[in-house]
Amino acid sequence: MRIFVSISITQLNKGKVQDNTFKLPDSSFFKLARSSTFSIAIESTPFIHPTPNTLSQRDRLSKPKIKASNKPPQANGAWPIIGHLHKLSGTGLPHMTLGAMADQYGSAFTIQLGTKQALVVSSWKVAKECFTTNDRALASRPTHTTMALSRLPPIVSTGVKYTLLLGASDTTMVTLTWTLSLFLNNPHVFKKAQEELMAQVGNDQHVDESDIKNLVYLQAIIKETIRLYPPAPLSAPREAIEDGVVVGYHVPVGMRVIANLWKIQRDPSIWDDPLEFQPERFLTTYKGIDVWGQHYELIPFGYGRRSCPGIALALQVVQLILAQLLHGFELIRPSGAPVDMTESVGLTNVKVTLVEVLLAPRFPPQLYEA
């Protein structure tokens, strides 16, 4: 499967405004840079983020013997019938609302979503216990999600029927948008990434896929971006198909489990200066931590057997596009003002405002023709 990211270009060519849309990765985009500067806006392309249907019978566990007495704390403020849904559909962002609740009720508490209870997981320790010891028992997706989404067109891929999980949102596009915005607000990071590109690739050839493994600072930048702005801040819900115990609490069959990745990845007990954008941390203090679901402090792609199967593809696409952009162009803020980093409501963590950026070619025009 190929994923495309659309980039719209507004170019001033001899006083005339020209609009073009490119699908990245596409060499014609990089060939365009014949004039001095132009502005770009990254836009969402319909992207299908699928999830397989629930587990087959053979994946189910035999029932463990558990006492049902110890229930996780339930957040106050549930209304009849809808439970806590009113709290999640207000003006605040759900991951932030649930994050504030975690400060009050702890890193494992329940909310009522209509008739269903959901365990909200807000620390790496609880996440680890859910998705190691209890991974098989929690490896199902709620059927209502599947049913609600089944009205959307299904994709059939290698014999597995997928339904849409994150709608027409594009997690790859979201990652690119946040990274570009962070570059614009942190010119020193941008400069350092370009220096790495010059050292590893040079100025007489294009960035190739084989260069990516050497671009460790760029990889650190992407990790730090999806730490602070996980494209799916609340991981897709799981459903317990067996009774289980999580940090001493009874998790009954049918309970939803939602991990607040945004909260986990900003945990001040794990991360120094958790709200600061510091890609260097992944080259020093947090060097060994990757995003592949082994380190529960950083799980933007989820964890366990239902973790994201698109991780390698997503990382490859994001790394290559960013490397090519940074290598070929200077990024300039047209207004000079800092980029607004407000997040918006939705299943994916989309920025509220479009990123406006001027791209100035760094090399002579013939290099972009190659």
Ligand code: HEM
């Ligand atoms: C930056 C890009 C992406 C991010 C951050 C991301 C994140 C996630 C997360 C958090 C989950 C839920 C995992 C869990 O419950 O533990 C997930 C599931 C999934 N993702 Fe992604 N994803 C990305 C890109 C992709 C791509 C490119 C594809 C496919 C080409 C893809 C396919 C899927 C599928 C099929 C599932 C459902 C897996 C299952 O239910 O077993 N994702 N993703």
